[in-house]
Amino acid sequence: MPQLEVDGARLTYDDEGPREGGGVPLVFVHGWTADRHRWDHQTAHFSATRRVVRLDLRGHGESEGSGRRSIAELAGDVMALLDHLGLERFVLVGHSMGGMISQTIALAHPERVERLVLVDSISRMTYSRARGLLMAASTLVPFRLFVEANIRRAFAPGYPRERIRQYVRESAATPREVVMTCYGAMRDFDVLDRVHEIRVPVLLVHGYHDIQLPLSQMLRMAKEYPDAQVRIVDAGHELPVEKPEELTALLEPFVTAS
Secondary structure, three states: OOEEEEOOEEEEEEEEOOOOOOOOOEEEEOOOOOOHHHHHHHHHHHOOOOOEEEEOOOOOOOOEOOOOOOHHHHHHHHHHHHHHHOOOOEEEEEEOHHHHHHHHHHHHOOOOEEEEEEEOOOOEOOOOHHHHHHHHHOOOOOHHHHHHHHHHOOOOOOOOHHHHHHHHHHHHOOOHHHHHHHHHHHHOOEOHHHHHHOOOOEEEEEEOOOOOOOHHHHHHHHOOOOOEEEEEEOOOOOHHHHOHHHHHHHHHHHHOOO
16 A cells, blocks of 8 residues: 655555546545545545545554644645645545544645535534543543543444444554544634635535534534535434445535536
8 A cells, every 4th residue: 555754654545546537536534543444435436437535644544653733733644645646636525533634624725625525524623511521531541441432422323333343443453642632633623713714615414313523513514614515314423434325425416516
């Protein structure tokens, strides 16, 4: 798999699909403690006809490196990769923390973002009581229990337990320092008062049962976007793996319009 050295980290990425004639490239950015394989269904579908780029953020998946302390720094990593690949314009698709990164890129580089898709993401991190308690407990309980509590509550009721256990194992393999610094970066993230500056078409897709980043917070954000479409799916926070076919079907008409 290709890798790129960026500011003390080695980023692993995939660059698939035709280079010519397929439309503006798609760039997929995963969320906290996840990896680029969250986008397996979408990558397999879209790379048949257009260029698709996805990466493991530093310290996640098969990428190396210590954590970043701000979403802006994580966005800088993504832009370093896109510059390396020579992508001048692209459609950004971000899930959860990846959506925060994508919004940051859209604000910093509006001339390069063709369209924006935010999946189970928000513009201002607001903690529910339960989320606040988890954060407070993060330094008091064993690391694996902290990660497990966060991941288990990310899925809608009825999602297969063995699949959840698989994602718990994968998330717990992310280095503690990366997990906690990225958690802090999300806690400090707030661009709600600036999203009106993002003038490109935006698609907001959210799980109805998402208790990590609740639907009400996404709808508050949606009102601030000048040109936004909203789609609600019967899923939890991990929509790319809970309902991969449905998400791909929602993305298809939006991204192919670019």
